[in-house]
Amino acid sequence: xxxxxxxFLEDALDLLADIEKxxxxxxxxxxxxxxxxxxxxxxxxxxxxxxxxxxxxIGNLTHQIENIYDAIRSKQYRITEEVLxxxxxxxxxLRNLLNDRSFKNPVNKETHKRIEGQIGKLLSTLQLGxxxxxxQKKEYxxxxxxxxxxxxxxxxxxxxxxxxxxxxxxxxxGNCKITEHKRGNRPNNKGEEGDFFGYWDIYLATDQxxxxxxxxxxxxxxxxxxxxxxxxxxxxxxxxxFHEKIxxxxxxxxxxxxxxxxxxxxxxxxxxxxxxxxxxxxxxESASEDIISTKKPNTLKVSREKVDxxxxxxxxxxxxxxxxxxxxxxxKIAELSAVAEKIDLITGGLRNTVFxxxxxxVEVLMTHFSxxxxxxxxxxxxEVTFSMQGKDTELDKKIIDQLTEPxxxxxxxxxxxxxxxxEERRKAGKPPQGQIVLKAFYSGRHVVIQLEDDGRGIDVxxxxxKAEEKGLISRDESLSEQEILQLIFxxxxxxxxxxxxxxxxxxxxxxxxQKVNExxxxxxxxxxxxxxxxxxxxxxxxxxxxxGLLVQTGELTLxxxxxxxxxxxxxxxxxxxEAKRFNAAITVEGKQLPALNLRETFxxxxxxxxxxxxxxxxxxxxxxALIVDKVIDxxxxxxxxxxxxxxxxxxxxxASILGDGxxxxxxxxEQLLSRFKTVSLP
Amino acid sequence: xxxxSITQTYVTFHLAEELFAIKVFEVQEIxxxxxxxxxxxxxxxxxxxxxxxGNILPVVDTRIKFGMEEANYTSRTRVIVINLKLNNKQPxxxxxxxxxxxxxxxxxEDSILPxxxxxxxxxxxxxxxxxxxxxxxxxxxxxxxxxxxxxTFQISTLAPEAQVAE
Numbered sequence: 001x002x003x004x005x006x007x008f009l010e011d012a013l014d015l016l017a018d019i020e021k022x023x024x025x026x027x028x029x030x031x032x033x034x035x036x037x038x039x040x041x042x043x044x045x046x047x048x049x050x051x052x053x054x055x056x057x058i059g060n061l062t063h064q065i066e067n068i069y070d071a072i073r074s075k076q077y078r079i080t081e082e083v084l085x086x087x088x089x090x091x092x093x094l095r096n097l098l099n100d101r102s103f104k105n106p107v108n109k110e111t112h113k114r115i116e117g118q119i120g121k122l123l124s125t126l127q128l129g130x131x132x133x134x135x136q137k138k139e140y141x142x143x144x145x146x147x148x149x150x151x152x153x154x155x156x157x158x159x160x161x162x163x164x165x166x167x168x169x170x171x172x173x174g175n176c177k178i179t180e181h182k183r184g185n186r187p188n189n190k191g192e193e194g195d196f197f198g199y200w201d202i203y204l205a206t207d208q209x210x211x212x213x214x215x216x217x218x219x220x221x222x223x224x225x226x227x228x229x230x231x232x233x234x235x236x237x238x239x240x241x242f243h244e245k246i247x248x249x250x251x252x253x254x255x256x257x258x259x260x261x262x263x264x265x266x267x268x269x270x271x272x273x274x275x276x277x278x279x280x281x282x283x284x285e286s287a288s289e290d291i292i293s294t295k296k297p298n299t300l301k302v303s304r305e306k307v308d309x310x311x312x313x314x315x316x317x318x319x320x321x322x323x324x325x326x327x328x329x330x331x332k333i334a335e336l337s338a339v340a341e342k343i344d345l346i347t348g349g350l351r352n353t354v355f356x357x358x359x360x361x362v363e364v365l366m367t368h369f370s371x372x373x374x375x376x377x378x379x380x381x382x383e384v385t386f387s388m389q390g391k392d393t394e395l396d397k398k399i400i401d402q403l404t405e406p407x408x409x410x411x412x413x414x415x416x417x418x419x420x421x422x423e424e425r426r427k428a429g430k431p432p433q434g435q436i437v438l439k440a441f442y443s444g445r446h447v448v449i450q451l452e453d454d455g456r457g458i459d460v461x462x463x464x465x466k467a468e469e470k471g472l473i474s475r476d477e478s479l480s481e482q483e484i485l486q487l488i489f490x491x492x493x494x495x496x497x498x499x500x501x502x503x504x505x506x507x508x509x510x511x512x513x514q515k516v517n518e519x520x521x522x523x524x525x526x527x528x529x530x531x532x533x534x535x536x537x538x539x540x541x542x543x544x545x546x547x548g549l550l551v552q553t554g555e556l557t558l559x560x561x562x563x564x565x566x567x568x569x570x571x572x573x574x575x576x577x578e579a580k581r582f583n584a585a586i587t588v589e590g591k592q593l594p595a596l597n598l599r600e601t602f603x604x605x606x607x608x609x610x611x612x613x614x615x616x617x618x619x620x621x622x623x624x625a626l627i628v629d630k631v632i633d634x635x636x637x638x639x640x641x642x643x644x645x646x647x648x649x650x651x652x653x654x655a656s657i658l659g660d661g662x663x664x665x666x667x668x669x670e671q672l673l674s675r676f677k678t679v680s681l682p
Numbered sequence: 683x684x685x686x687s688i689t690q691t692y693v694t695f696h697l698a699e700e701l702f703a704i705k706v707f708e709v710q711e712i713x714x715x716x717x718x719x720x721x722x723x724x725x726x727x728x729x730x731x732x733x734x735x736g737n738i739l740p741v742v743d744t745r746i747k748f749g750m751e752e753a754n755y756t757s758r759t760r761v762i763v764i765n766l767k768l769n770n771k772q773p774x775x776x777x778x779x780x781x782x783x784x785x786x787x788x789x790x791e792d793s794i795l796p797x798x799x800x801x802x803x804x805x806x807x808x809x810x811x812x813x814x815x816x817x818x819x820x821x822x823x824x825x826x827x828x829x830x831x832x833x834t835f836q837i838s839t840l841a842p843e844a845q846v847a848e
Binding site: 555557662663 | 738
């Protein structure tokens with residue numbers, strides 16, 4: 001069972017995340033019944049699985065919460081602020097319990113007691129009985145009959161409690177008819193005489209929807225496969241004729257084919273209709289669909305390992321495709337070139353799709369943030385509205401995972417130190433509600449995430465003083481405003497003064513900067529006193545395969561990422577001798593462009609060609625020119641890191657292996673140009 | 683655990699007149715000298731990078747690193763690929779260009795004497811012992827030490843962007 005338990009824990013965490021999201025939505029729309037149903041359903045699913053794995057504490061707690069939400073959905077209780085807060089706390093606690101199932105941590109024990117106590121109090125005011133699934137007072141039961149084929153994946157001990165438990169759960173969902181089919185042959189000669197290996201036919205009529213059924217099998221999908229078919233939109237199991245027919249087929253020993261079942265059901269439905277003129281209430285049918293609303297997008301859960309393997313294969317493919325392209329060009333065989341081109345196209349498409357797999361929209365951070373803001377604003381007595389711009393902006397999941405904590409920390413700081421209390425704001429002529437905006441957008445080859453508040457702003461003088469006190473800078477050191485603000489990220493800057501209950505906790509701005517650097521990003525602050533503060537995180541997109549322009553300078557083969565390339569121009573060598581200093585400009589097609597002669601930059605001394613090629617790039621909104629000897633080709637390149645020995649070589653993002661096995665160095669245009677930016681530009 | 687005749691296997695190589703040895707388990711493989719791609723703005727001893735079966739291998743000219751005169755590469759020149767484990771982070775592969783690889787030998791632990799006074803401080807840091815074999819002196823090297831004191835090697839994510847002092 002141990003392996004399955006690990007999967008349960010992972011699935012349970014996902015489910016808790018779903019509940020949290022739903023609870024926050026419920027807070028904004030308390031009348032929406034479907035949300036209450038969802039909470040109830042998920043709690044029930046977790047309860048079932050927890051009990052199956054013997055995790056009593058979790059099972060009991062979820063059971064009680066289930067009771068509360070059952071009362072809410074059967075309108076015996078109204079959803080209140082108190083209930084929501086309690087449920088959210090319970091969700092947090094359950095998360096902790098999943099990692100500490102035997103209450104090794106005494107804090108968890110206490111929390112558990114407290115929450116149970118509070119829930120108990122709530123429940124006693126309701127005088128509830130056992131939760132019921134079937135809302136019996138309805139005229140039309142909205143029950144749909146499903147046909148399930150349940151197959152164990154390996155031999156099953158007939159006394160195994162798993163199946164017994166599953167069946168009892170199924171029965172709780174609605175009317176149920178389970179038929180066992182034994183099969184004579186064992187699949188792999190394991191096990192002893194009398195072992196069961198067969199399958200079960202199950203007919204289930206329930207109004208809980210297919211998702212509820214799937215939920216039951218969620219935690220055992222390693223032990224069983226289940227196929228669920230919707231057979232009829234009414235409860236067939238209440239019909240004697242149905243039972244008779246099924247029994248008849250069983251006796252005959254016929255295996256019920258789905259088609260014949262469907263055919264039979266249609267027959268039966270006709271009979272029923274004629275008998276009782278019972279109209280299928282299409283309204284209740286669609287209403288029941290609402291209740292069981294599928295809010296999840298069409299997604300698939302895939303192991304990280306598989307995705308990484310796929311990325312590796314794609315990288316290899318891109319390298320080989322480069323080799324193929326070179327062969328085609330060198331051998332000048334028309335058909336080969338045509339095929340090579342096609343493969344180039346396909347590989348490009350494959351590369352883009354595969355890399356987008358590990359990208360997720362920043363929206364996933366929304367729940368964490370909403371939650372934090374909700375909790376904190378209450379405890380700090382501040383009013384906050386939070387909004388997000390650019391939710392759909394996508395980032396590599398690894399990066400988002402790394403950044404969640406730092407962003408939350410920045411948010412905490414904003415709420416704690418940045419935003420003022422409503423009175424302070426009124427005095428300052430600001431609306432009492434503070435505004436926090438999370439913006440996400442693409443900028444060149446980066447994704448930028450900005451956290452903006454309209455609070456007090458940062459007092460640069462105070463920062464300076466504090467830094468001096470801490471010995472981080474000396475009194476007479478002259479620093480620009482940005483440099484002073486950056487001191488906030490220096491290790492040792494966070495003081496006891498800052499460590500309030502809220503924003504302390506050993507996270508610290510220096511850790512934020514470190515984490516951002518780890519994913520090769522940068523962080524910057526902008527602030528204006530009285531107006532607010534903006535923190536910007538600039539992060540790279542997944543960059544292991546880049547479309548690059550291969551160029552030659554002397555004996556160096558370089559690659560410039562196509563995303564940065566603007567245009568290419570040809571210039572005579574005589575014109576370029578002027579561009580020895582960066583701030584000399586080259587005039588090309590009537591434009592004056594600041595130019596960087598790469599021969600000069602990299603100290604290349606070989607013979608100068610007669611003409612140069614200017615590759616212009618856009619950096620910070622301006623066009624710059626990079627002077628190279630010639631352009632070789634445009635190609636997909638697999639970026640390989642240069643390694644720790646070349647850490648300081650920030651102007652290079654890596655190297656790439658070309659089709660003929662030689663190496664090209666990939667330029668990081670931003671870094672290359674930022675070096676020279678300090679030199680005055682025209 | 684220590685018995686008198688524990689032996690360790692070493693790979694020995696030449697640099698000019700001198701003989702060195704490194705433990706065989708520090709060596710991943712030995713390559714023939716192949717075409718190098720130079721990387722601009724590198725330290726003098728960091729000769730460049732080569733393609734090692736689809737990965738980038740930085741290559742060091744060991745003569746220069748040890749403060750010896752540079753020499754031309756011959757057909758006997760080899761690249762010893764060593765696996766450095768630094769600061770408990772991921773292992774790092776590095777190629778050492780040597781004049782020739784001579785042998786793989788077994789050396790009994792007790793034949794290794796502590797290193798003599800070596801004037802060159804650089805070398806002193808990474809010669810961990812010395813062995814007399816036949817007519818020659820063999821200097822035992824600790825590869826990790828060779829680079830851990832190197833400024834280029836500060837794998838520190840918190841340090842501000844300092845320029846390499848070379």
